Amino acid sequence: xxxxxxxxxxxxxxxxxxxxxxxxxxxxxxxxxxxxxxxxxxxxxxxxxxxxxxxxxxxxxxxxxxxxxxxxxxxxxxxxxxxxxxxxxxxxxxxxxxxxxxxxxxxxxxxxxxxxxxxxxxxxxxxxxxxxxxxxxxxxxxxxxxxxxxxxxxxxxxxxxxxxxxxxxxxxxxxxxxxxxxxxxxxxxxxxxxxxxxxxxxxxxxxxxxxxxxxxxxxxxxxxxxxxxxxxxxxxxxxxxxxxxxxxxxxxxxxxxxxxxxxxxx
Numbered sequence: 001x002x003x004x005x006x007x008x009x010x011x012x013x014x015x016x017x018x019x020x021x022x023x024x025x026x027x028x029x030x031x032x033x034x035x036x037x038x039x040x041x042x043x044x045x046x047x048x049x050x051x052x053x054x055x056x057x058x059x060x061x062x063x064x065x066x067x068x069x070x071x072x073x074x075x076x077x078x079x080x081x082x083x084x085x086x087x088x089x090x091x092x093x094x095x096x097x098x099x100x101x102x103x104x105x106x107x108x109x110x111x112x113x114x115x116x117x118x119x120x121x122x123x124x125x126x127x128x129x130x131x132x133x134x135x136x137x138x139x140x141x142x143x144x145x146x147x148x149x150x151x152x153x154x155x156x157x158x159x160x161x162x163x164x165x166x167x168x169x170x171x172x173x174x175x176x177x178x179x180x181x182x183x184x185x186x187x188x189x190x191x192x193x194x195x196x197x198x199x200x201x202x203x204x205x206x207x208x209x210x211x212x213x214x215x216x217x218x219x220x221x222x223x224x225x226x227x228x229x230x231x232x233x234x235x236x237x238x239x240x241x242x243x244x245x246x247x248x249x250x251x252x253x254x255x256x257x258x259x260x261x262x263x264x265x266x
Contacts, residue, residue, distance in 0.1 A: 030061065030065070030069070031069075031079050033059045033060070033061060034055055034056065034059050034061055034066060034070070034076070035076055035079055035080060035116070036059070036116070037055045037056075037058040037059035038050070038052075038055040038059075038076050038119065039080075039116040039118070039119025039120070040058070040118075040119065041054060041055055041058060041119075042118070042119040042122040042123060043117075043118025043119045043121070043122055044118075046122055046125075046126065047119075047122045047123045047125075047126040047130075048126055048129075048130070051073075052066055052067070052070055052073055052076075053066075055076075074133060074136050074137070077123060077133075077137060077140075078136075078140055080112070080113070080116065080120075081137075081140050081141070081144060083112050084108070084109040084112040084113060084144070085109070085144050085147055085148075087108040087109065087111065087112050088104075088105035088106070088108040088109050088147075088148060088151075089105070089147060089151055090108075091104050091105060091108055095152075097207075097209075098152050098153050098154050098207045098208075098209045099198050099202055099207050101151070101152035101153065102148065102149075102152045102154070102168070102171075102198060102207070103194060103195070103198060105148045105151065105152060106148070106171075106172060106175055106194055107187075107190075107191065107194065109144075109148075109172075110175065110176075110179050110187065110190060113176075113179070114179075114187070121180055123137075124176075124180055141169070141172070142165075142169060145165060145168050145169050145172060146165060148168070148172075149164070149165060149168055153209050153210050154168070154207065154208070154209065154210070155208045155209060155210045155211070160208070163206070164206050164207070164208065167201050167204070167206040168201070168206075170197070171194070171197035171198060171201055174193060174194075174197045175190060175193050175194040175197060177193075178190050178192075178193030178194070179193075
């Protein structure tokens with residue numbers, strides 16, 4: 001299979017940095033300012049050691065407006081997750097295969113997280129000690145995986161689709177953990193981890209693409225030809241579910257051959 005690849009063997013048909021910048025531009029300035037201030041505080045103090053009031057003050061935003069928009073702290077992370085989805089889904093279908101498209105989308109998500117790296121790492125470190133936060137982010141991440149799978153053309157129908165979604169979630173989790181430890185400037189270790197995870201999923205048959213839509217064949221001549229004198233026509237009886245055959249016969253009779261009209265007896 002031919003594909004544009006870079007030196008490390010990873011596809012070049014995407015620009016995660018460009019997608020990340022696009023998602024940032026599309027984000028609300030208020031949200032972006034608050035998110036940046038909150039992630040900076042989380043990176044320095046830890047996720048559980050700052051408040052939304054502190055983030056509002058650091059961002060220079062009105063506390064009452066922050067309260068109206070973000071009544072719960074987890075909404076900051078849901079906003080970040082939505083930005084990552086926007087970046088990934090905005091990439092289109094550059095890859096030729098499901099695997100290539102998933103690689104592109106996952107790296108777009110990683111690049112958005114990279115812009116808030118220390119804050120995201122602080123959240124990851126705090127998850128084991130905050131079950132409600134872990135449950136909320138887990139549900140949001142699973143929903144994101146469904147969007148990634150559907151947009152990449154992965155077959156998610158039925159029981160097999162549920163298994164494939166779980167495998168995709170495992171691939172993402174493995175990649176995110178590799179990114180959390182990755183110190184390379186170009187995220188080579190993260191891409192290697194993602195490539196390996198997708199390779200294992202592909203070998204296990206867990207990257208099954210959606211089948212091609214069936215084309216509708218044009219009607220044949222006998223189905224479209226109009227019925228006429230002496231022609232044999234077929235009529236499908238939809239009420240009984242069977243096909244009946246009729247013959248249309250043309251008769252020629254003179255009006256003189258018809259019997260005279262006889263009035264009924266009084």
